[in-house]
Amino acid sequence: xxxxxxxxxxxxxxxxTKKSYSEIIDSEERLFLSVLSIFEIKKKLIKDNITRxxxxxxxxxxxxxxxxxxxxxxxxxxxxxxxxxxxxxxIDSIIYSTALLNKIKLLxxxxxFRGLExxxxxxxx
Numbered sequence: 648x649x650x651x652x653x654x655x656x657x658x659x660x661x662x663x664t665k666k667s668y669s670e671i672i673d674s675e676e677r678l679f680l681s682v683l684s685i686f687e688i689k690k691k692l693i694k695d696n697i698t699r700x701x702x703x704x705x706x707x708x709x710x711x712x713x714x715x716x717x718x719x720x721x722x723x724x725x726x727x728x729x730x731x732x733x734x735x736x737x738i739d740s741i742i743y744s745t746a747l748l749n750k751i752k753l754l755x756x757x758x759x760f761r762g763l764e765x766x767x768x769x770x771x772x
Contacts, residue, residue: 651677653746654713655755656687658769663688663705664695667772671754672712679751680713681742716745735759 652671659680661667672678688709692702718726722744729747730740739759746753746765753766760766 651679651751653679653749653751653753655742655753655757656684656691657756658754659684659688659709660691661756661772663692663709665772668769678713679716679746679749680709681745682715682717683738683741685710685715687738716749718745722748733763
C-alpha cells in the first residue's frame with residue numbers, strides 16, 4: 648500500500664525556493680494538496696519576485712506531483728468547527744480540515760498547526 652501525505656504550501660514553497668524536502672517530494676507516496684495552497688504558493692512566489700517563467704515551471708511541477716483536493720460541503724462544515732475552536736484563519740482551517748477528514752497526515756512548516764491531531768511539523772531546512 649502506498650502511503651499518502653498532505654503537503655502544506657509552506658513545504659512546497661521551501662521545496663521550490665530552497666530545494667528542501669526532496670526526500671518527501673520524490674518519494675513514492677501520494678502527495679495531496681489543497682486547491683487553496685496553489686493560491687498561497689503562487690502568491691508567495693510573486694511576492695518574492697520570482698520570474699514568471701520560474702513561477703510557471705514551479706507551479707506545473709507542483710500540480711504534476713500532487714493530487715489536488717477541492718473543499719466539499721463536509722469540509723466546509725468541519726472548517727466552521729475548527730476555525731472557531733482553534734481560532735485558525737480560514738485557509739489554514741480549510742487545509743487542516745481537508746487533511747483531517749481524508750485521514751491524511753498534514754506535513755507543514757507552519758507552527759499555527761502545532762499540537763493538532765494528524766499534523767507533522769517539519770524542521771526548517
